[in-house]
Amino acid sequence: MKNGKRPTRNQKQLLKKLGLNYQNWLIVKDTPGFIQTIHRFTGHSRAYNKPY
Template identity: 50%
Template sequence: MKNPKRPTRNQKKALLSVGLNPANWLVFKKVDGELHLVHRENGTTRVIPKI
């Protein structure tokens, strides 16, 4: 996994729309309309659709 980055403003809106707290998630991959996220504390991953 590459170094995860903080979400941008538009990515934060996508996180909020699926009920996630943007302060707890980092973006490690952006693929065709999907955001691959990793949790800051416990390292779990999620894939959400991008707005």
């Protein structure tokens, strides 16, 4: 598993819109279609489709 990176401002806004606390999630992959995150403490990963 890749190491996650801290979210940018736009990514923080997206995570907030998805109902997540951006302080607990790291970004693994960010493409135009989806965003893949990993939880900072538990290591659980999730992928979300980006709303257009």
